[in-house]
Amino acid sequence: MKKLIIIIATVGFFTPQLKAQQDPMLSQYMFNGLYINPAYAGSHKYWSSTLSYRNQWVGLEGAPSTAIAAVDGPIPGKNMGLGLILMHDQIGVTKQNTAILNYSYQIRTGEKSKLALGINAGVSQFSAKLTSLTVWDQDQVFQNDLTSKMLPRFGVGAYHYSKRHYVGFSIPTLFAYQKGMDFNFDLSRATFLRRHYLLTAGYVFDTSKDIKIKPSVLLKYVQNAPLEADFNLSTVYKDMFWVGASYRTGDAVAIILEYQANSFFRIGYAYDITFSKLRNYSGGSHEIMIGMDFGKDLIKVKTPRYF
Numbered sequence: 001m002k003k004l005i006i007i008i009a010t011v012g013f014f015t016p017q018l019k020a021q022q023d024p025m026l027s028q029y030m031f032n033g034l035y036i037n038p039a040y041a042g043s044h045k046y047w048s049s050t051l052s053y054r055n056q057w058v059g060l061e062g063a064p065s066t067a068i069a070a071v072d073g074p075i076p077g078k079n080m081g082l083g084l085i086l087m088h089d090q091i092g093v094t095k096q097n098t099a100i101l102n103y104s105y106q107i108r109t110g111e112k113s114k115l116a117l118g119i120n121a122g123v124s125q126f127s128a129k130l131t132s133l134t135v136w137d138q139d140q141v142f143q144n145d146l147t148s149k150m151l152p153r154f155g156v157g158a159y160h161y162s163k164r165h166y167v168g169f170s171i172p173t174l175f176a177y178q179k180g181m182d183f184n185f186d187l188s189r190a191t192f193l194r195r196h197y198l199l200t201a202g203y204v205f206d207t208s209k210d211i212k213i214k215p216s217v218l219l220k221y222v223q224n225a226p227l228e229a230d231f232n233l234s235t236v237y238k239d240m241f242w243v244g245a246s247y248r249t250g251d252a253v254a255i256i257l258e259y260q261a262n263s264f265f266r267i268g269y270a271y272d273i274t275f276s277k278l279r280n281y282s283g284g285s286h287e288i289m290i291g292m293d294f295g296k297d298l299i300k301v302k303t304p305r306y307f
Contacts (some may be wrong), residue, residue: 023172023196024066024089024096026054027246027254027270028289030216030232030307034070034083036198037170038102039118039159040082044305047073047295057274057282062092072102073295079106081116098124104159113162120155120172149179150190166307168200197221204236206305212236214244214306226250236306244269251276252285260305266291 026032032050033040042225057063072083083102089095100122106114124149154196157170177183178191202216218230227249234244234256242258251274258268272285293305 001134027272027287028050028256028268029218030202030290031258031268031291032070033084033307034072034102035068036172037118037157037159037168038120038155038234039101039104039116039157039168041072041104041118042074043161045074045158046293048291048293050289050291052289054285055288056285057278058286059283064091080104093129095127096124098122113160113164116159118157118159123150123152125150152177165203170193170198194222202307210238264293
């Protein structure tokens with residue numbers, strides 16, 4: 001099992017034939033909207049930053065680990081937002097480093113709602129330390145390490161939102177180009193990356209003065225892979241404490257906690273329990289998120305942040 005994970009990761013990074021879910025996965029995506037949709041940039045009146053770290057399938061050698069830093073905010077006096085994502089992802093002997101710049105333009109659609117249209121542009125670099133593998137059958141493939149050149153990538157998204165709801169659609173990698181392949185709208189001829197189609201939605205309901213309920217959903221699709229859905233339900237107490245659960249089809253359930261310490265600082269934690277066959281080899285997955293908001297005293301009086 002351990003060797004299989006490493007080999008699959010290597011093939012997925014460096015051959016265009018493999019088609020599967022490629023982008024790193026987060027359980028707390030609802031608190032890091034910039035990661036899945038460039039149109040999220042600047043959707044709050046203040047600047048916001050998050051640091052996320054995910055340690056997946058604890059106890060399994062070569063299992064994925066992901067670190068993401070993200071910051072976004074509005075451009076003063078403009079209906080625009082900017083955001084930056086820095087990401088490091090490792091699976092077995094393979095590594096991915098990515099930097100993505102995001103831009104959005106907001107259009108008012110009602111007294112309290114906006115539609116944002118976003119684009120992103122970034123670069124990724126992939127590497128695989130094949131010489132560190134223990135192999136039983138000698139093969140020239142494993143005689144040298146692999147490192148890709150900088151791979152440019154571009155994505156798009158749309159995001160409709162108000163204080164109480166959001167609906168978003170995005171393709172984080174619409175175009176990409178890999179040196180040595182054709183520059184083509186057909187992504188399979190331009191790179192080993194594949195288009196991921198993401199649809200998100202969420203709403204906040206008041207159940208009492210102190211308690212709110214927030215259901216949300218994320219649908220993920222990539223060609224030749226099963227449609228995947230995350231169904232989430234969170235309870236918010238006094239706009240400070242979040243307790244939630246998430247169900248990922250065919251994969252896992254997650255317990256999600258968040259604490260809004262003050263107007264500037266929040267921290268979140270998620271624990272995934274897989275119900276696939278990997279449960280026999282893994283102790284689950286851990287994910288921690290730290291968020292900080294800043295800028296102009298958070299616009300004097302900060303409204304509660306639900307997403």
